[in-house]
Amino acid sequence: MNKQVKLAKRPIGMPSEDTWVLETNEIPTIKDGEFLLRQDYISLDPAMRGWMNDAKSYIPPVQIGEVMRAGSIGEVVESKHPGFKVGDSVTGWGGVQQYVATNGQGFYKVDTSLAPAPMYIGTLGMPGMTAYFGILEVGKIKEGETVLVSGAAGAVGSVVGQIAKIKGCTVIGTAGGPEKCKYVVEQLGFDACIDYKNDNVYKGLKAAAPKGIDVYFDNVGGEILDIALSQIRMHARIVICGAISQYNNKENVKGPANYLSLLVNRGTMTGMVVMDYAKDYGTAAQNMGMWMAQGKLKSREDIYEGIENFYGTFQRLFNGDKMGKLILKISE
Amino acid sequence: MNKQVKLAKRPIGMPSEDTWVLETNEIPTIKDGEFLLRQDYISLDPAMRGWMNDAKSYIPPVQIGEVMRAGSIGEVVESKHPGFKVGDSVTGWGGVQQYVATNGQGFYKVDTSLAPAPMYIGTLGMPGMTAYFGILEVGKIKEGETVLVSGAAGAVGSVVGQIAKIKGCTVIGTAGGPEKCKYVVEQLGFDACIDYKNDNVYKGLKAAAPKGIDVYFDNVGGEILDIALSQIRMHARIVICGAISQYNNKENVKGPANYLSLLVNRGTMTGMVVMDYAKDYGTAAQNMGMWMAQGKLKSREDIYEGIENFYGTFQRLFNGDKMGKLILKISE
Numbered sequence: 001m002n003k004q005v006k007l008a009k010r011p012i013g014m015p016s017e018d019t020w021v022l023e024t025n026e027i028p029t030i031k032d033g034e035f036l037l038r039q040d041y042i043s044l045d046p047a048m049r050g051w052m053n054d055a056k057s058y059i060p061p062v063q064i065g066e067v068m069r070a071g072s073i074g075e076v077v078e079s080k081h082p083g084f085k086v087g088d089s090v091t092g093w094g095g096v097q098q099y100v101a102t103n104g105q106g107f108y109k110v111d112t113s114l115a116p117a118p119m120y121i122g123t124l125g126m127p128g129m130t131a132y133f134g135i136l137e138v139g140k141i142k143e144g145e146t147v148l149v150s151g152a153a154g155a156v157g158s159v160v161g162q163i164a165k166i167k168g169c170t171v172i173g174t175a176g177g178p179e180k181c182k183y184v185v186e187q188l189g190f191d192a193c194i195d196y197k198n199d200n201v202y203k204g205l206k207a208a209a210p211k212g213i214d215v216y217f218d219n220v221g222g223e224i225l226d227i228a229l230s231q232i233r234m235h236a237r238i239v240i241c242g243a244i245s246q247y248n249n250k251e252n253v254k255g256p257a258n259y260l261s262l263l264v265n266r267g268t269m270t271g272m273v274v275m276d277y278a279k280d281y282g283t284a285a286q287n288m289g290m291w292m293a294q295g296k297l298k299s300r301e302d303i304y305e306g307i308e309n310f311y312g313t314f315q316r317l318f319n320g321d322k323m324g325k326l327i328l329k330i331s332e
Numbered sequence: 333m334n335k336q337v338k339l340a341k342r343p344i345g346m347p348s349e350d351t352w353v354l355e356t357n358e359i360p361t362i363k364d365g366e367f368l369l370r371q372d373y374i375s376l377d378p379a380m381r382g383w384m385n386d387a388k389s390y391i392p393p394v395q396i397g398e399v400m401r402a403g404s405i406g407e408v409v410e411s412k413h414p415g416f417k418v419g420d421s422v423t424g425w426g427g428v429q430q431y432v433a434t435n436g437q438g439f440y441k442v443d444t445s446l447a448p449a450p451m452y453i454g455t456l457g458m459p460g461m462t463a464y465f466g467i468l469e470v471g472k473i474k475e476g477e478t479v480l481v482s483g484a485a486g487a488v489g490s491v492v493g494q495i496a497k498i499k500g501c502t503v504i505g506t507a508g509g510p511e512k513c514k515y516v517v518e519q520l521g522f523d524a525c526i527d528y529k530n531d532n533v534y535k536g537l538k539a540a541a542p543k544g545i546d547v548y549f550d551n552v553g554g555e556i557l558d559i560a561l562s563q564i565r566m567h568a569r570i571v572i573c574g575a576i577s578q579y580n581n582k583e584n585v586k587g588p589a590n591y592l593s594l595l596v597n598r599g600t601m602t603g604m605v606v607m608d609y610a611k612d613y614g615t616a617a618q619n620m621g622m623w624m625a626q627g628k629l630k631s632r633e634d635i636y637e638g639i640e641n642f643y644g645t646f647q648r649l650f651n652g653d654k655m656g657k658l659i660l661k662i663s664e
Contacts, residue, residue, distance in 0.1 A: 057596050221592075226587070240595045241595070246592075252589045253589045253591070253592060255587030255588040255590070257587040258587070259587055259588060259591070259601070260553075260575055260603070262572050262601060262603035263390075263574070263604065263605065264389050264390050264605075267602070268602040269600065269601045270600040271593075271594035271595030271598055271599055272598060273598060
């Protein structure tokens with residue numbers, strides 16, 4: 001049978017358990033030109049929250065009654081497609097379901113002998129690509145610059161900071177709690193990490209970057225974005241990748257009150273969506289793979305089990321109770 | 333004698349009459365290498381409000397007891413400087429005072445036989461330069477794009493819109509009141525103008541630019557910035573030139589709640605300060621002079637008289653009671 005998590009209603013604020021419904025349906029049969037993928041792991045990303053709102057965005061919202069959108073990786077178990085054979089490891093947008101029948105659009109094969117499967121939906125997947133193109137193409141970091149990254153222990157932020165270190169920058173992170181900060185500095189090699197749950201971020205940033213910051217990679221929005229804006233140097237670049245602190249707001253998003261610092265400092269704030277860089281994913285994966293092999297880029301997955309536990313695992317995205325890339329194993 | 337307007341105290345919110353003090357002092361004597369400028373006109377700009385705050389910005393704040401900073405134009409009446417002779421028309425940062433003795437730093441000569449003196453502190457001065465570099469270098473307008481300009485009847489906005497028309501864009505302005513909107517459309521040739529005091533800006537913009545906007549040149553901040561953000565197209569550029577709606581706030585600046593539209597639309601928001609383009613002022617003035625000679629670029633000055641009326645004239649910057657470039661004639 002095929003267990004599927006479908007969107008049951010549009011949440012207001014933080015989703016509740018009845019936002020989704022778990023259904024058990026027949027495993028789909030495949031037509032000519034299709035293959036059947038057994039999905040082993042799904043990726044849990046803050047962006048999922050945005051996909052649930054009925055608003056114009058960079059991709060259409062998930063419709064009520066549809067399988068919840070998610071990145072996934074699994075194995076081909078049946079194939080009538082010339083390009084995919086049984087046993088192939090395949091990643092794509094499979095959604096929160098144990099099996100998917102597809103013509104292969106948006107899916108591609110990966111080599112799980114080079115890296116474990118979960119890594120292909122983490123550091124070698126969308127979050128890693130977001131980090132790579134965000135910090136290099138949008139942030140345009142240069143050797144010797146000072147970079148601030150929020151969500152530094154997360155799937156995107158951890159990679160952003162490590163790439164900035166590889167490129168010769170001074171890198172400061174923000175993360176929630178002493179354990180995460182310790183990981184960010186000791187394991188990932190950031191120069192400093194500010195624990196936003198327990199420390200004063202403004203003071204922490206002044207201490208870690210007394211001359212200000214050249215690049216801020218923003219995953220969180222809210223208060224930390226405002227503090228970052230107050231500390232930018234001339235011609236600073238702010239990369240708007242996400243705003244996790246604002247995704248479950250019932251009221252308006254908190255706009256950055258300090259945005260006029262962009263004027264004073266001739267700064268720029270630019271939004272990004274990783275899909276725009278799809279044609280260069282190959283090059284990025286090659287570089288990131290090389291850095292991993294050299295021990296310069298570390299990847300950490302936080303893997304939970306059971307499609308029944310989708311809701312509880314999803315909550316960890318927003319309550320901070322995870323470390324690294326959040327993944328749910330859904331095959332049985 | 334030399335009448336001078338000096339900063340008496342730091343205002344909170346909208347400045348009051350006692351924010352400045354009018355003094356009558358001796359006309360300064362000049363040393364070798366200096367000249368004495370009789371100042372005929374001063375420029376009144378929204379940016380003045382920012383210069384009065386004791387905060388780090390793109391130039392140091394005016395100190396208490398100092399002559400209020402202002403752009404000016406006048407005539408050399410005495411000279412011990414090899415580069416400036418009696419009778420030369422000179423513009424620079426002369427401040428709100430009738431006479432200034434200077435070594436010439438930050439001052440340069442202009443030819444008032446080609447254009448009237450007030451125009452050199454308007455369309456051919458800082459406001460015009462701000463418009464020119466802001467819309468061309470930061471906004472990077474391309475033929476066929478749709479451009480929104482706030483403060484469209486003002487010194488900067490009016491020039492921004494006219495340059496965008498010259499470059500083949502569709503141009504929409506916002507201005508306060510039907511008289512200004514009529515001027516913007518009928519005299520300046522904008523395609524549309526939304527009267528933000530009497531009309532719904534959101535609806536007006538949807539009607540004037542049903543496919544959205546490619547560039548927004550922001551002079552005002554606040555509500556209109558948020559509406560503009562909600563209507564940007566892919567890869568839109570927002571030029572942050574000023575935020576007149578926020579300059580007299582007693583509370584925090586209103587940050588743009590819709591800033592995540594930058595993410596969805598891969599937009600960019602960039603701050604600018606005109607001084608950065610000083611090396612190219614000559615080229616810009618040449619182009620703008622040519623457009624004026626061809627009748628493609630119109631300039632309008634709103635000139636008041638008497639240094640005693642500085643406060644009342646300054647208020648017109650913020651209550652909207654002016655049309656075009658606000659100037660005060662201060663020579664007697």
